[in-house]
Amino acid sequence: MFKALAGICLLHLTTIFFLFWATIDDAWWFTENLYTDLWGRWVMENNDNVWVYMDIPTSYRKDYLQAVQVFAVLSCLFAVFSLCVFIFQLFTLGKGKRFTISGIVQLISCFCIMVALSVYTDHFHRGEKNGWYGWSYIMAWFGWLLTLFTGIMYIILRKRVD
Numbered sequence: 610m611f612k613a614l615a616g617i618c619l620l621h622l623t624t625i626f627f628l629f630w631a632t633i634d635d636a637w638w639f640t641e642n643l644y645t646d647l648w649g650r651w652v653m654e655n656n657d658n659v660w661v662y663m664d665i666p667t668s669y670r671k672d673y674l675q676a677v678q679v680f681a682v683l684s685c686l687f688a689v690f691s692l693c694v695f696i697f698q699l700f701t702l703g704k705g706k707r708f709t710i711s712g713i714v715q716l717i718s719c720f721c722i723m724v725a726l727s728v729y730t731d732h733f734h735r736g737e738k739n740g741w742y743g744w745s746y747i748m749a750w751f752g753w754l755l756t757l758f759t760g761i762m763y764i765i766l767r768k769r770v771d
Contacts, residue, residue, distance in 0.1 A: 625688045627752035632681040636743030673732045680725035687718035712763030719756035
């Protein structure tokens with residue numbers, strides 16, 4: 610049973626790592642001479658291999674950008690909170706009870722990152738043909754998949770021992 614709990618905690622920590630990495634790192638969109646994330650944009654000037662930080666362009670709607678930022682951060686916070694609730698429930702739940710609260714909080718985290726990714730995908734870089742999504746964007750989708758999996762797993766999981 611200890612190995613199963615350690616595996617569940619490791620899976621949850623991996624999920625948290627993916628969500629934080631995706632939210633903080635600067636690799637959501639690439640082109641040959643710029644890369645961007647949720648917080649700023651870096652542009653290579655004069656082909657000198659010098660990257661210069663710039664604000665997000667004004668062509669991005671602020672309300673959509675702020676929605677993506679808020680939901681990405683909320684996803685990270687709910688994932689951490691879900692792990693804390695899981696550990697708390699591990700010591701307080703009776704035998705045979707389900708980790709429902711942990712699962713619900715984790716599914717809220719899943720919903721938050723899904724909203725952030727959906728808004729980003731739908732409203733940014735639509736007309737840009739020369740770019741591609743970066744590893745942070747891909748890690749956010751992996752984080753979404755893992756939060757969905759762990760949320761469902763927590764709801765199904767029963768406590769076996771006291």
